[in-house]
Amino acid sequence: MDAILARRSIRKYTGQAVPDDVIKKLLKAAMSAPSAYNEQPWHFIVIKNRQILDEIPRFHPYSQMLKEAPLAILVCGDKNLEKSEGFWVQDCAAATENILIAAQAQGLGAVWLGVYPREALVAGMRKLCGIPEHVTPFSLVSVGYPAEHKPPSNRYDEARVHHDRW
């Protein structure tokens, strides 16, 4: 609960690497997400390679923090695994959100970078990571140990809550 409420987008990181067992926890959290018909239409590319991380900001305008990040996880959706057409985006978003919350719970900082449905970003990630046509790069999560600290942001807005009907 605390991890959900305290989570903020963290874009500055210490140089410390994220250990493999911690990365596995993030991936376990991701794959624990619900999906339509339990289709689990996801793949994850764990990017630690400095050259690849540095390449991303050349085509993705909001990803400058990757130059300092020790890790990014690219969440992808696989059309061949989809059982209920049109739900893979929601499934991959739930998996991405789980990564963010798990990162917060592990003392990491992370930020969700949108990829899909921006065609140039999808194409850029596809080319960079050699992703086949039936798989769509969906989101990129930049991860590291936080070098900035933000207070929880209370976004609760009573005006967005309706009772029984609009």
Next chain:
Amino acid sequence: MDAILARRSIRKYTGQAVPDDVIKKLLKAAMSAPSAYNEQPWHFIVIKNRQILDEIPRFHPYSQMLKEAPLAILVCGDKNLEKSEGFWVQDCAAATENILIAAQAQGLGAVWLGVYPREALVAGMRKLCGIPEHVTPFSLVSVGYPAEHKPPSNRYDEARVHHDRW
């Protein structure tokens, strides 16, 4: 972390009502989700009215559990609040996932029912709850105190993990 890993879809509930302060925690969790450009394009309809809950299974084939559920939260996306076109679905999915994890953390059971992009389900919810045209019913979360208990399901699959490239 435990709430993420232990969460399962719960479709059987005791008759106990969910207190308003607990519902508010679920909504706070939902609104703590990240969104593209922090656009927060969401609205939430808290449905406790028995007649409305009973009406939903008449057009939504996977919602029979609502006949026993004390509560459902309808997550909606508002086109007028969208700052980055095409991202509202991901934002609303992240908010929905936060409700599910928060429910688990609060000792509740919940299940995510897909609405968007199924036109018949969107139209059914729109009519039932009087939702205006610029707002799209996105997902429905059925919530209650659990009357079934499922062990955590380990969905981690090493085959879905790639390193640096596909």
